[in-house]
Amino acid sequence: MLKLSGVVTSYGSLPVLKGVSLEVKGGEIVCLLGGNASGKSTTMKTILGTVPPRKGTIEFDGQRIDGLPTAEIVRRGISLVPEGRRIFARMTVWENLVMGAFTRREAPADELTEDLERIYGLFPRLRERRDQLGGTLSGGEQQMLAIGRALMSRPRLLLMDEPSMGLAPALVDLVFDIIREINSRGMTILVVEQNASVALSMAHRGYVLKNGRIVMHDRASALLEAEGVRRAYLGEA
C-alpha cells in the first residue's frame, strides 16, 4: 500500500533521512522504532508531504505521491496523528473534528455527520464534550480527539507519531487498544513509537530507524526478541 524507496530528506543542508526504504501492506500495523532524533517524525512528515523528500520515491497504491501537496496526499487517503497531538486548543471538539475533514470540500453534509457519529461511537467521551474547547481536555481525551480528527479525512492509511507520548500507563493501554480496534475495522496503520515493547506487542511488523537509516526490520515478534532492538531504540551503541 505504501512504499518508500531510498528516501532522503533534509532540513536545509543537513540530511536527516539518509535513504529510508520501508513498506506497509494493506491491513497491517507497522511500527517504526528509533531513539530520539533518529528521524521518525521526519519520516512521517515526508510521507505526508509537509516536508518534501530530496531523493527517492514514495508510492501509495502504486502511484507516486512524493512531491504532491499535502492536501492531495490527504485526499488520496493518508492522514497523520501528529506528535504531541496538536489539537486546536481554542476550537471546540466538534470544530476540531470538522477541521479534520478540511480536504473533503465536496462531501455532502450528511456524509460528514455520519462520519462524526462513527467517531463519537468510537470515542463516546468526545460526544459528551463536543462543545468543550479542545484545550480544556485531558491528555488522553486530546489523544482521542487527535485520532478522531485524523479519521475525519477518511484515510485508508493512518500515520501515528508517538500516540502514547506523555500519557499515564493506563491511558497508554487504552490508546493501543484503540489502535488495535481501528485496525480490526480495516485501517492500515504506521505507528512511530519509542515505547518499543508495547508497540511491538500490537504491531505485525516493525522497522528500526537509527540516524536516518533503517537498521533492522522484521516481524514484530522477532524484533521483540532481538537483542539489538533495545539498544537501537535506546539510541545506545
Next chain:
Amino acid sequence: MSLWMQRTALFLLTLAAPHLVPNDYWIGVLTRICLYTTLALGLNVVVGFAGLLDLGYVAFYGIGSYIYAFLASPHFALHLSFWVALPLTVAIAAVSGILLGAPTLRLRGDYLAIVTLGFGEIVYLLLINGDRPVNITNGVNGILGIDPPRLGSLTFSRNHEYYYLFLAFLLLALLISTRLAHSRIGWAWQAIREDEVAARVMGINTTKAKLQAFAVGASFAGIGGGLLASWQRSVFPDNFLFYESINILAMVILGGVGNLAGVVVGATLLVALPEIFRGFHRYRMLAYGLMLIVLMIFRPRGLFEGNRVGRREPETSTLEEETLSLVEPGPPVGQ
C-alpha cells in the same frame, strides 16, 4: 428583539447619525469612526483571524493613501475618477500585502511583530525621503490638491457627504469580513492561528492562506488610505507614523481579537473617547490611557469574547449549516 431587528435598528441609527450630533465637527468624528473601523477590520483579518501579529499595518494604509494621491491629483497630472482610482489603489495595496507578507511567512509571534514593525518604518522613511533623486512622494511636504470623489453631479465636499461614502465602504468591509469568517478560508485561518503545524497536517496550504490574509488586510488598508486621501485632499508622511499601527491594533484588541462586533465597538470607542475627553484638555490622552488600562484589567479578552472566528451560535446555526460552510466551494485554500 430579534437579531434582524437589532441590525436594522443599528443600521437606521448609523444612517441618522449625522443628524443626531451637535455640529459638523462631530460629523467629522463619525466619518473618522467609519474610516478607522474599516482599517481595524482589515487588521483584524491578519491579527484576529489568522493570528499573525502585524505591527506595521500602517504601511499598507500609507501605501493606499499615496497610490490614491498619485492617481488623482496634480502631482503626476493624473486625474483618475475616484471610482477608478480606488479599485486600482486597493489592487496595488493587496499586491503590496503579498510582497511584504511573503518574507515573513516563516516567522511567528514576536519575530513577525518585529519584522512587520520594520516594514512600517521603512514605508514611512520611503514616503519622507521619496522626493530625491526623483521626486515621487514629495517628501515631508506631502501631496496636495487631491481630487475629491464625484458621484453623478455631486462633488464631495462636506463632511456628511463623506460620512455616507465612508459608511458604505465600512459596510462593505463588514460584509466581506463576515463572509470570510464563515468561509473555508476563515476556517483555515483559524486553524493556522491555533496551530500552524496541525493546520498543514489537515491539508491546509498555510503559505497561501497567510498570503491571502495579508492581501485582504492590505486591501482594507488600501480602501482606508484612498478614502483618507480623498477626504483630507492631501497626504503627508506623518499621517502614517508607527503610532497609527498601535492605535489600530488597540481597536482590534480592545473589542476582542477576531470578534467583528468587538472590532466595530473598539474602533468606535477609540476614535470617540479622545474627543469626549477633550474637556480634560492636556490630560486628555492621560484619561484615554487610563480608560484603556481599566478596560483591559476588567475585560482582558476584550469587550467581546475574542479569539474565535466564525463562532458557532448554537441557536442560529445547525450542525449541517456549519458543516456546509466548510465544504462549500470557496477560495481553493487546500490546493
